[in-house]
Amino acid sequence: MLRDDTLPKLVGSATKPYLLIILDTIEKAGDEGSLLLTEILVLVKDFENIKLLLLGETSRIKHWVLPSDVVRHDLLPLLEIQRRQAVSILMGVAPSKVTIGIGKAAAIPAYFAMALEARHSGDQAEELLDELLVVVAPEKDASDRITAQAFERLGDKSLHAAQTKLPSPIQIANPTLFVCSAIQRLLAALHLVSLPVETAMALFHSNPLEMEPILRSLLVRLSTAGKSADLIEGLIRGSGTNAQLGALLISDFITESSKLRKQISGQMLAIIEESNLPVLQREKAGCVLSRLGDSRDLTALATVPAGEFILGDNIYPNSQPPEKISLEGFRIGIYPVVNRDFSLFVRETGRDWQSPDGFVPEKQNAPATDLNWFDAMAYCAWLTRRWRLNGKINPNEHVRLPTEPEWERSSRGDQNSSGNGELIYPWGTRWQDDTANYEELGMNARCSVGLFPKGRSPYGCYDMVGQVWEWCTTLWGEEMTTPSFRYPWADDGREALDAPGEIRRVLRGGCFSSGRLKVCCTYRGSLEPAGFWRGNGFRIVVASG
Template sequence: MPDLPSELRQLNDHIAALENSRGQLPDDVVDTAIAAIRAQLQTIVQAAHAVAVTGNNYGNINTGLIIQQASKPGAGKGELRRAYLARILNQANQLALFAGDSANTQIRLSSVYTALLTQHGEWDARLANESGDDKLRTGRNGARQSVLDRFNAERKLVLLGGPGSGKSTFINFVALCMAGEMLGSTSVNLDMLTAPIPPEPDSTDDKPKTQQWDRGALLPVPVVLRDFASDLPGNAAVNAATLWQHIEKRLHQSALGDFAPYLKQELLESGGLILLDGLDEVPDPEARREQIKQAVRDFADTFDKCRFLATSRTYAYTRQDWKLHEFAEAALLPFSPGQIQRFVDAWYAHMSELSRLSENDAKGRAELLKRTIAHNDRLAELAERPLLLTLIARLHTERGGALPEKREELYAQAVELLLNQWESLKVSYKPDGSKQIEPSLSEWLNASRDDIRRELDKLAFEAHRDQADLLGTADIRQDKLVMALWNATPNKTGINLKLLEEYLRDRAGLLAGHGVGLYQFPHRTFQEYMAACHLTVDGFPDQLSRLLCVDPTRWREATLLAAAKVMRGTPEAVWSLADALCPCDEPPTHGQAKESDCWGALLAGQVLWETGLAEPSPDTASRNEQKRQRVRRWLQAIAERGWLPTVDRAIAGGTLSVLGDGRDLEKLVAIPAGEFWMGDDGMDDSKPRHRVTLPAFKIGQYPVTNGQYRRFAQATQRTWDSPDADKPEKRNHPAVNVTWHDALAYCAWLTVEWRKAGKIGAGETVTLPSEAEWERAAAGMEGLAFPWGSDWREDCANTSESGIGDTSAVGIFPLGVSSDACLDIAGNVWEWTRSLWGKDFMKPDFKYPYRPGDPEREDLQSGDEIRRVVRGGSWDDSQGHARCAVRYWSLPDSRYLSRYFGFRVVLLCSAPVL
């Protein structure tokens, strides 16, 4: 009789050789040959009472050989234990994301796992919303902590999270590392388990700490509670023995029944890890809930030397009575930027290991994907969920290292992948460990994929329409989902609805179970996108226009995505939508416009921007150019007259920038000569309050914008390192990332340009304002605390209280206008002046009272070590900094914090003091 390990090794070598021949032989030939060899392997191993798991290598460990040795008659405890661990090692490492993954190209958990984080200390269930703990994203109630650290501190722990958050992945990874450590693997072991959590991009810690696990290697016992529930005895009482009988049964089905008494003995005497996956994901949960909970509690009491880890979806655990007494709770946090970057690096390194890419190509693609995610807020939000990050990485890999530039196309391809994962053939395992292929949903329903998709789009629309809370994704009742799919099949009499419910329960992808009898899309983005798809075929564009004008917050994203989708067909459909959204030719010249008209105009502008039709083009038909101009006029009115809430008005201002801001942004306002009150007795650096007399001058009504400064930088070839420089939506925002020298150079250039154009005379000079001129323009003759009056008022300035969180288009705060018609002189950006502060940042060398004409205070030739005064506050500062008398400073050549610094110009009738 041939030596069993030797014979199996030879067959495995044949399989490896066939895999290497792909590209030289057709895939169907290779697949047929490999399937025949694997069938032979199965026959040989079963004949020897072995478990059919072939030789996967984990450093110095070959699990196939271990299991083969245990198959010999009379195998001892040690051999059986090693076979048990080898089986866990193989199964836990499988991460078959798609049914088509072959054994040699399958993504391995050990290669891509990224350490998960939770909240340090007790978490607040009230913060966890129904879409999977979104409000825990920032970890704002305490420091972040690795899930492993938390498990190390708790003997009994329930790990909570939404679908795709990494719960089952963590259980499998713990089992994998424990099994590898006990088998003596040099690659998969406790060192891998406790590897440091990924550092954040801005971290300065060059020696990150390992995660904590001081419990040693513990024998893992994974239990899928869905399978356990199927073994429960009706309504009979259950106890620890019930769960143990299930574990023992699974061992017998895996040809490891002889190990059962040894396993039980070790768990009772030495302890182990009982890993309970899917507490709430059991069939017939209402009937099984108390049985499952009782069995787990009793088992934990009996096997009191073991540690227990269970997983559950957050909603079900906190709201559907799944709580386990005496079990601590930990809620998974979404991926941080550091975790995202670590996963991407690991993913592409694994692509190189699988020989799908060269090492250099893999590293280059990883850098591209990390950069793409970091610079795309919408993509970064999706990437916070491990399932969706894996989806993004898969798309990026399959597209040759690129993602669609347009987000609608990205969502379309992502939805198709998720639908494929949810709907297509599925590989599962029978109780004896052998694979089985479940039919696709379209085969199961005998319905076309297009019909299924159409019904799901309609379901997404109805869920989005009826969702009470606009945060996260809607709950979709199981009966609604089942009926939607039932509607897709032409042979309704052949569908068993109860079996359809069970079929859907075990599926994940486009829709996943959220709680008992509840489903959700994996992210609100996909719900909105599929709702948009439905709206492009049902009453477009009129129904969408009506919905938007009634409830703009709910339908904004769906409107933009619908526009982008129809743009792929014909631009005329987009122009029709813009026309439906903004039908009124002119905004009213007096009074308040109707809110629905304002929302319609704003979304019409965003629709044109989203689809690339916003900017003037000679290819635009005259009738459509008229529509574009109509939208532009409405957006200008919204910006100038403050017709929408602050944040939405800021969006209108940016959209106006793309369509073309028709305002005179170089306009100067005249400040008459005279005396005014300067300073504030309540501020050390601004006292005493005193009278100052100034000659007449003119000052910019607005700060200098990006569009204006860009023309200067191009004309003079001056370096301007600003992230806003080329953004069309920020052409009418204040120019930032300019030093004091940059601002003064702009003024000198503008002086020449305006003189050449005849706009100013030879005796007039454009320069920066002195701080006295700036304060006179801001505070008026009476020296007001704020440009608009003595007290702070909402919606008067872009400060941190506004909620905008960035610069905004100039002039969108009409209520904040000064008595001399200056806008944005409080908030938005700190503004450079030509006045000196001094060398000491703690206190000014140039104190009050201010004396006009002082040759030193406005010396333009002073060295760069002497700080210059800036005024007005910024979008990142609180209201107190927006007071007219507040003085701040910066070094004239410094770019530190320069994203908060801009300037406006003054026109003087004679040159400023040198």
């Protein structure tokens, strides 16, 4: 469409006040998809009246590095109450009596359609497919031909053509379901069960991102039959990206006592540190690493030397005027405080913590949130005692929250704006993709720390912008929009730790739901010290005195 001038002609002839261009099945663009999207955005960027709606299948495009101008939204699964109501209408029974399509797998629309056809609860996709085949193709020969055809369409033909003599096309009673690519992949996986393990491994290594859902379904079937060991060991064999993706795939199929546990952990860490895979794969790697045990020192500190730097900017009214100030040296957390460490504090002190995922194994290396300023201060006091006892800090050092200038120095270093409206980010004065967890990324949730090494600050700190807002000791004032303690910086009581509870405290850095204009080094936020939510966290400072 782009290469044959269809889209350029459409854009050039647009005369309506507003034009919505819908591009469907964008996954068919294959590996060139993200590049083509960039070209399309360049084409329409000067036309404010043109909006693009891009539709594609998540499992096929999740590895694309999307341009920052593209906001991603995933379709929500069907709620059980929605499915009960639909079946109630179709079957003429009360919603409370419905047993069809209420299982976990049936939350996916394609699988819900299978559940309706098979009159099945839909707890597991593979089990659901088996029941569907009994309905539409009860003869084994017919079902074998259906799975073989799916394998032919989805697999690498040059690889398996010599192994499988495919039959001529067949007719089934209700073929519409089998047009869906999600069901085609389930069928292809079922066909792979009858083929040598080497075939599955070769398919995966030829195109791991495309073949991942097929191999996942195959592993479900083999694991149920107790025959997955050879495939699991084959997928993690080797090195490089394929081995990383193989480890990511099999991570859901190993037990706590698996001999591959250490090897998989190493591959997850490599995925995060090398950052060669798209963010969705890195996000999952972080969760797997958390569950298996994250070996990184998530309490590590970066040294910020004493010196002068520019605080503030000329862009945001509450950050003006910029001025040069001096700071003593200090150390600051390379990462925000994570669930693993904050939960230890909670267990030892009995402090109340209303976190929905603070003790979830897959979230132990994610920033601790749902905590207020007083909780963060109490953690710092507890950690001071703990680290003094084990010798990690000297008796004259203490752990505390950063002041606002300390936070900004740690984030921007010695970077200055040219004065042309440039924002300052930890990585420079120009926006770069794949540097932070922010609104336009579309994750809409915290993730494991350290997934964006391109966004590190000059002192090596991760997640300084995006991810979570971070508490500072500094006072803001009582009004949300206008601070009482304005710039230029002054020794005017804004660091009074015993200020009344109605005085808001400063938050910095933005969070996963903050837009690009807020995830920078100079934007200032605030909240009442007793306030908390899932987007607020903190990092620590170690200083003398």
